[in-house]
Amino acid sequence: MNYSFGEFTLDTAGLELRVRGxxxxxxxxxxxxxxxxxxxxxxxxxxxxxxxxxxxxxxxxDAAISSGISSARRALGDNGNEQRFIRTLHGRGFRFAYNEVCETTGETITRNEQSGTWTSQKIQFCHSSDGTRIAYATAGSGPPLIKAANWLSHLEFDWDSPIWRHLFQLLSRGSTFVRYDARGNGLSDWNVSDHSLERQLEDFEAVVDAAKFDKFSLIGLSQGSIRSVAYAARYPDRVDKLILIGGYTQGWKLRDDPGGLAYRHAALEMIKHWWDRENIAIRQMFTNMYIPDASPDLQQLFSEMQRRIISKENAEIMMKAMADEDIRPLLPKVTAPTLVIHARNDAAAPYSQGLELAAGIRGAEFVTLETANHHLLASDPVWKRCETLIRDFLDA
Structure with missing residues (x-):
């Protein structure tokens, strides 16, 4: 049996603890x-x-027992003060305190809660035109569906993460679902400096070629909407359907949003000095923006995950690369049937950006979700509606 919690996998059969694999x-x-x-x-x-x-x-x-508990905490990056994973109840004993534990039979297996079946993913690698190694994963069977990469992803962690697994279960149900890590984070090559939109499109094209899809549906979340629209505009005959969730048309520097601009500039300065430290304050800034209504455990998981899947140097470079992106001229070139879903109180991608995205694509359907979460959680009351919207759109 494997137990996944936070960034860790505990393999009881192989007697091994793994972090990020x-x-x-x-x-x-x-x-x-x-x-x-x-x-x-x-x-x-x-x-x-x-x-x-x-x-x-x-x-x-008692000293030997205490030493063993302390060593277990150190292996998990925990300590006696935070007690994030192992809690001491004085006079009573110990308890594993992390609430989100996923039981699996293998590292790349996740349970589909609706069908009761188990879905596996296969991780492979391809190379972009400039030689950058790109990791991609395939799961499920059926009509092809590709998820464009967004900032902060890890093919292994996200597959078992309570933040993402409900979405990936949905997308791999009835589809051959492919997703990939953007250059600079996750399992893709970290030793890169060019994060321009053109390089990102070349990475996308490399994944499409490796997957050997002629035509497919495409889903873009957050920054993935930029890549999705750019690809759909450039190759209209290859995109069957397009779903954009929490997307935007302009990078954070170009929007009429003084508060958001100040926030991002402050975040850039904090990334330089604090991103890779144990103190999660800077990463918590992003967590509060992306999943403000999540439970404390999920917020802590998301905050810690950020440090482990991207370096501070790449986090800074990628944030700067996103600042000046503008796909408004590309919107009229998108011909695929399009569904745009946006949270009304989204702080990461303003609601006005979602409206502009839908208005610029001819015939696009726009749906508002009454939530503040940029990344939709399984516990969010609007998730069931979002799930139905996605599946009905893909199955139509």
Whole structure:
């Protein structure tokens, strides 16, 4: 059995703890403690129980138990003050405290809650025209559907993440679903400096060629809307249907949004000095913008994930690259049937940008969701409506 929580996967069969797919160095006894706590996460585990189950009833000092717990916390990047994963209940014992734990039978398997089946993804690599390595993943079967890359993604983490898995389950149900990590983050090449829209389109084209799709539907979330519209305008005969969620027509520097402009400039300065530190304050700025209504656990997961899937240098470069993008001249060139979905109180992509996106594409359907979440969570009351809109549009 595999347990996924935060950025970690705990493989009880292979006796391995992995972070972002990379094995973590951990002593065998410490790993046993962690496995036992995770498997019994629904209750408090006493010190005596740990001694009986992990040390087989041998005489063990309280100091040895405390040392084992501390080592387990260090392996998870936790500590006795934060107790993000392992909580000490004084006088009672210990409990695995992280609320979002996903049980799977393999690292690239996720459960489809509606059909009760298990869907696997296959990760492969291709190369863009400038040689940049691009990671892409394929899941499901049926008519082809590609998700354009957006800032901050990781093919492995996102697949099991409670932030994204409900969406990916939906998109891989009834479709051959392909997504990829943008250059500079996730499993794609980090050693790049050119993040221009033209390079991004070349990356997209490389994935399309590798997947061997002649014609396909296309979905763009957030920054992915820029790439999606640009591709659909350039290759109108290859895009069957187009879905844009939380999208925009202009980068943050070009919008009539003084508050948003000040926010982004401040974020750029903070990224330079704070992005890769343990303090999550800067990353929490983005979390509050993207998923303001998420639970504390999900917000903490999202904040920590950002540091692990992109370097501060690439985060700064990519944010600057998005500042001056403008696809308004391309909108009339899009001929595919288009569905535009936008949150009314979206702070990351203003509602006015969603309206402009839909108005510029002939015949596009526009739907407003009454939420503040830029990334729609399974717990969001509007998710069921969004799910129905997407599936009905693709199946029509």
């Amino acid at each position: 990379t094995p973590v160095s951990i002593e065998p006894k410490v790993l046993e403690i962690l496995i036992y706590l995770v498997e019994n996460r629904d209750r408090v585990v006493t010190r005596d129980e740990l001694v009986a189950q992990v040390w087989n009833g041998r005489i063990v000092s």
